[in-house]
Amino acid sequence: MGAYFLEALKGLLTVQGIIYVVLGSLAGVILGAIPGLGSSTLIVVLLPISYKLNPAMTMALFISIVIGSMSGGCIGSILLGIPGTSSSLTTVWDGYEFTKQGDPVRPLSVSVTVSFLGTLPSVILAVFCCKAIASWAVRLYYWEYAALCYCAILMVIGLSKGNLAKGLFGAGLALFVASIGTEKLDGANRFIFFNIMQFRDKINLIPVMLGLFAGRIIILEYARGEKARKVDVKVGRYKWPGKDLAHNFIGFIRAWIIGLVIGFLPGLGGPVASIMAYSTENMLAKDKSKWGKGEIMGVIAGETAKNSAIGGALIPLIALGIPGDASCVQFLQALLMKNIEASPQLMRENPTIVYTLFTAAFLSAIVVILYETIGMPTFPALLRIPYHYLYSIVVVLALTGAYMAQRNFFSMIVMLVSCIMAILMDVFGISSLPFLMAFILAPMLEENLRMGFAASSDGGKMFFTRPISCVFIVVGTLVLIYGILSPIIKKGKQSKNDKARKQAAELED
Amino acid sequence: MKIKNKKDFGLGIFGILFSLWIAFYSMSYIPEAKHAGDPGPKLFPLIGAGIMLLCSVAILFNQEEPKRDKDGNIKPFLTKKQWIAASKVFGIYCLMTLLFYLIGFTATVPIILFILTLMLSKVSVPDMPMKKRIIRILIFAVVAGAVIYAAYILGLQARLPKGIIWKLFK
Numbered sequence: 305m306g307a308y309f310l311e312a313l314k315g316l317l318t319v320q321g322i323i324y325v326v327l328g329s330l331a332g333v334i335l336g337a338i339p340g341l342g343s344s345t346l347i348v349v350l351l352p353i354s355y356k357l358n359p360a361m362t363m364a365l366f367i368s369i370v371i372g373s374m375s376g377g378c379i380g381s382i383l384l385g386i387p388g389t390s391s392s393l394t395t396v397w398d399g400y401e402f403t404k405q406g407d408p409v410r411p412l413s414v415s416v417t418v419s420f421l422g423t424l425p426s427v428i429l430a431v432f433c434c435k436a437i438a439s440w441a442v443r444l445y446y447w448e449y450a451a452l453c454y455c456a457i458l459m460v461i462g463l464s465k466g467n468l469a470k471g472l473f474g475a476g477l478a479l480f481v482a483s484i485g486t487e488k489l490d491g492a493n494r495f496i497f498f499n500i501m502q503f504r505d506k507i508n509l510i511p512v513m514l515g516l517f518a519g520r521i522i523i524l525e526y527a528r529g530e531k532a533r534k535v536d537v538k539v540g541r542y543k544w545p546g547k548d549l550a551h552n553f554i555g556f557i558r559a560w561i562i563g564l565v566i567g568f569l570p571g572l573g574g575p576v577a578s579i580m581a582y583s584t585e586n587m588l589a590k591d592k593s594k595w596g597k598g599e600i601m602g603v604i605a606g607e608t609a610k611n612s613a614i615g616g617a618l619i620p621l622i623a624l625g626i627p628g629d630a631s632c633v634q635f636l637q638a639l640l641m642k643n644i645e646a647s648p649q650l651m652r653e654n655p656t657i658v659y660t661l662f663t664a665a666f667l668s669a670i671v672v673i674l675y676e677t678i679g680m681p682t683f684p685a686l687l688r689i690p691y692h693y694l695y696s697i698v699v700v701l702a703l704t705g706a707y708m709a710q711r712n713f714f715s716m717i718v719m720l721v722s723c724i725m726a727i728l729m730d731v732f733g734i735s736s737l738p739f740l741m742a743f744i745l746a747p748m749l750e751e752n753l754r755m756g757f758a759a760s761s762d763g764g765k766m767f768f769t770r771p772i773s774c775v776f777i778v779v780g781t782l783v784l785i786y787g788i789l790s791p792i793i794k795k796g797k798q799s800k801n802d803k804a805r806k807q808a809a810e811l812e813d
Numbered sequence: 814m815k816i817k818n819k820k821d822f823g824l825g826i827f828g829i830l831f832s833l834w835i836a837f838y839s840m841s842y843i844p845e846a847k848h849a850g851d852p853g854p855k856l857f858p859l860i861g862a863g864i865m866l867l868c869s870v871a872i873l874f875n876q877e878e879p880k881r882d883k884d885g886n887i888k889p890f891l892t893k894k895q896w897i898a899a900s901k902v903f904g905i906y907c908l909m910t911l912l913f914y915l916i917g918f919t920a921t922v923p924i925i926l927f928i929l930t931l932m933l934s935k936v937s938v939p940d941m942p943m944k945k946r947i948i949r950i951l952i953f954a955v956v957a958g959a960v961i962y963a964a965y966i967l968g969l970q971a972r973l974p975k976g977i978i979w980k981l982f983k
Contacts, residue, residue, distance in 0.1 A: 356969045467877065473828060473868040479861030480835055490847050492854040495838065519906060527891055527899035529936050692933035693953055696926050700961065703909050704918065708971055716910045723906065727899070731890045732824045733877070750857045758850040 305435070308659040315656070316364060316663055324365040325664055329671040332372020336379070337686045339386040341521070341694070343373035347634045348517045349698060351510050351641075352705035359642045360657045364664035366638065370631050371423060371668040374574060374611055375676065378415035378603075379683050382408055383537050391574030391613075394582040394606030401598035408537055412683065414545040414600055415607045416676035418556065420669055422608040426564050426615025427665045430622070434651060434658070437623035441648035446756035447766050451773040453749035455780035456626045459569060460741045462787035470734045471787075475742035477734075481507055482746030489754055502714035509637050509744060510709035515722025516736050517630075518702035522695050523727065537684055542677040552601045555585050556608055563609030567616020573629035574610035581609030614665070622658055623648060626745070630737060633744050814873070821876040828869025835862035905929050917976030918965070923958030927951060 315321055335341045347366050354362040373389060380388030381395035382403055399411040444452070461471035484495040485506030496503045549556065559581035566577040585605040586595050595602055617628035625646035627633040636646050644654055651658050706719035729736055760766035768774050816822045839858040846853030880888040891899060905928060912921040930950045934941070965971045 353965070353969055353971070356971075467872075469868045469871040469875065470824075472864055473824075473872065476832070476861045476864030476868060479864065480858055483858040483861065487854045487857075489851070490844070490854050492844050494843050494854060494858060523899045523902045524891075526902050526933060526936060527895040529895070529898070690934075690937060692930050692937045693957075695933055696929040697957060697961075699906065699929055700909070700922055700925055703906060703913070704922075704961075704965065704973065707913065707973065711972065713910065713914055713974075716913065720903075720906055720910065723903065732820055734824075746857070754851050754853075754856065757852050758848055760850070763850075 305431075305659075308655045309663055311656060312360070312659040312663040315360060315660055316667060320361060321364060321664075324361055325368045325667045326671055328365045328368030329372040329668045330675060332369040332374075332668075333376035333379075333672060333675060334372075334686050334689070335369075336373035336376025336388045336392075337683070338689065338691060338694070339380045339384065339388055341691075341698075342377075342389045343370045344517050344630050344634065345521060345698060346373075347631065348510075348513045349701040349705055351513070351634060351638060352708040354638050355641050355708075359639060359644060359654075360660035362638050362642075363635065363657055363661040366631075366635055367661055367665045368668035368671070371614060371665060372672050374423070374614060375416060375419040375672045376686075377610075378412070378419070378607055379686060382411045382415065382603075383539070383684060383687060389574070391578050391610040392606070393575065394578045395603055397582070397596050398599045398602030401596070403537055405598060409540045409543055409680070410545070410548070411600065411603045412539065412676075412680060413543045414548050414603050416542070416673060416680075417545055417549065418604050418608045419611045419676075420673040421556070422560055422563060422611030423614055423669045424666065425560070426567070426612040427618070427662060427669070428615075429564065430615040430618040431662050433619045434622040437619065438648040438651045441624055442652075444648065444772065445770075446752040446759060447770050447773040448776065450749055450752035450756050451767060451776035451780070452624065452626065453745045453752065455776040455783075456620075457738070457742050457745055457749070458780035458784045461738045462783035467733060468784075468787045468791075470732070471738040474729065474734045474736070474739035478739045478742035479746055481512075482743050482750075488747070488751060500714070502710075502712060505710065507718060508709050508715060509633075510641075511706040511715045511719035512722045512743065513634065513637070513740070514702045514706050514709075515719045515724075516726045516740065518698055519719060519723035520726035520730070522699055523723065524730070525695065539681050539683050542680045548600050548604070552604050555588075555601050556604055558584060558588075559605040559608040560612045563612030564616040566609070567613030567628060568619050569616075569628070573617055574613045577609040577613040577616075578606035581605040618661070618665075621646060622650060622661070625650065625748075627741065630740060633740055636744060816876075818876040818879045820879070821872050825869045825873030825876075828865050828872065832862040832865035832869060835859075835865070901932065902929075905932070913974055913976075915976055915978045917979065918973035919962055920976065922961050923954045926957055927954035930954065 316325060331346060332343055335343060335346050346369055350365070350369075354365075357365070374391060377387065377389035377392035378395045378399065380386050381392040382399035385396055385400035385403070387393045387396050395411070395415065399415065402408060402411045457475055461468060461475060480495075484503055486493050486496075486504045493504065562581045562584060563574075563577040566580055567573060582602060582605045585601050586592065589595060589599075589601065617632055620626040620628050621632045621635060625636070625648070627636050639646050639650075639657070644650070644657065703716055703719065706716045707713070709715045726736060729739070756767060757764050766773070767777065835858055839855040839862065843855040843858065844853075845855075882888050905925065908928075909921060909925045912924065927950055930953060931947070934946055934950065938946070965973060
């Protein structure tokens with residue numbers, strides 16, 4: 305392992321490597337700070353051009369953007385009261401209160417410090433977990449893989465917030481879209497509309513993602529008429545938050561563990577991790593009067609959890625080839641573009657890529673903390689960047705990227721259609737994550753499901769008789785049942801409470 | 814059936830019709846499996862159609878309460894004005910696709926950068942005088958266009974469309 309890390313470090317300490325990590329981290333911080341944009345938008349725009357880059361360097365660049373963006377999200381939350389990224393929502397609740405009271409440096413110093421302390425150990429843990437899980441997972445066959453994909457898709461739908469039926473609807477739609485074209489096993493044509501040749505190549509994920517992330521976001525931001533945000537706050541120099549950390553050390557550890565575990569589960573990631581950690585700490589707090597009015601533990605909990613979720617999400621991606629969140633889907637796609645399959649064999653067959661990813665994560669965390677501690681007084685300037693310039697560049701790069709994905713105009717049209725589809729999904733309240741997750745896992749699921757049936761003489765009983773496969777199927781199904789039942793139970797409880805209240809009111813009368 | 818939420822009702826009906834169409838297409842036009850034991854290429858679209866059908870029925874019979882504003886009116890996703898604004902940006906996307914085909918990458922990029930930035934600036938910096946705004950955006954479009962050209966054509970050596978219109982002048 306040490307030799308691989310040294311080799312990765314050598315690669316990253318070249319001019320190209322340093323540029324990727326430093327620029328990626330800084331670009332991530334800036335995009336994270338600006339509300340509306342985030343790491344996904346930048347990565348998806350860079351995806352089509354990454355085919356020219358070395359795969360290890362691509363991973364280094366992408367992970368640097370993610371780490372920068374995750375940390376930079378707190379800037380908008382604390383200075384503007386608008387979360388830079390969805391993961392920084394909880395930071396608004398308490399962080400912005402400090403700014404209102406004229407002390408933005410305290411929550412900012414705490415945020416950047418716990419972001420670093422949350423990221424680094426989670427990535428170190430991911431290194432060891434990935435190795436252990438991957439060496440176990442090489443023993444998995446068709447049945448286990450199909451069951452794993454089934455479990456991952458259902459977990460995204462069952463655990464993520466929102467309407468379960470609509471989440472499943474999105475997954476069903478993704479299975480249909482993934483079916484378009486010539487299928488791999490028999491070479492049969494499926495849904496080749498109007499005999500257009502390009503349909504035979506299957507729908508490429510890149511233009512779909514460009515439509516879902518870049519195209520849709522810019523349309524909606526413009527339509528909702530976001531005005532230029534005035535930032536009149538002055539931010540002083542970074543102050544080491546030793547006292548705040550010492551007072552809240554146990555809470556910090558709890559938030560870190562919550563973030564790691566939630567990051568590991570497919571589909572949850574930073575936003576859920578930060579909310580879970582915030583609510584846990586709020587629940588355990590002896591004095592709740594300050595929460596929501598400027599409680600530093602509120603900032604520590606959310607910021608720590610969302611950053612430790614980064615390491616958690618890397619574990620299933622590297623060890624099993626299962627993406628945990630939208631960024632991981634993009635990582636997976638970047639590897640697929642180079643014909644590298646993310647699977648348990650990845651660590652054995654392409655150790656340079658994996659260890660470069662981890663090493664870049666360490667380096668990026670260091671670059672981000674250095675910039676954020678030294679450059680803290682420049683934070684308000686990041687929020688003053690005129691975004692009409694930024695958005696138009698994103699549009700041009702996105703459409704150019706769509707063309708480059710398959711070098712044809714059909715790909716640009718796919719992006720336009722995906723953009724319309726993404727807006728319609730928003731209108732009808734269908735989350736894009738289940739769609740995306742099912743779309744990327746569909747080929748793997750179909751291949752393994754059909755091979756599993758073909759390879760077993762008992763008509764698919766093997767899916768249930770092999771213990772690991774059975775466990776995945778049971779877990780996935782239980783999560784789905786939980787997703788169906790939990791709102792019904794909640795509703796029942798609520799109506800019981802309402803009845804009790806009514807009865808009490810009647811008795812009082 | 815009571816229509817509690819028009820959007821959910823519409824989605825439910827669309828989902829049912831769409832999934833039935835997928836099922837019909839799969840059964841009629843997708844061939845059977847070539848290997849014994851393999852459920853065949855029609856299995857997957859049928860699973861997708863089945864999931865959509867079930868969910869559409871669930872959505873139809875379990876419509877959510879629509880979001881309302883303070884006055885109790887149903888909150889629209891976007892207002893009429895906002896839909897027009899959204900269509901304008903989408904129109905720019907379509908224009909870029911068309912220009913890519915007609916005049917190629919090099920000429921399209923600064924044109925789109927100029928039009929889109931000018932449009933977006935009306936919202937983000939509404940107080941800036943028009944003349945000043947146009948000059949700034951023009952400079953931005955030329956410089957950013959040159960940087961993007963250098964990055965894609967010179968740096969990445971990407972093969973991007975040159976435009977069919979120029980062929981007429983050759």
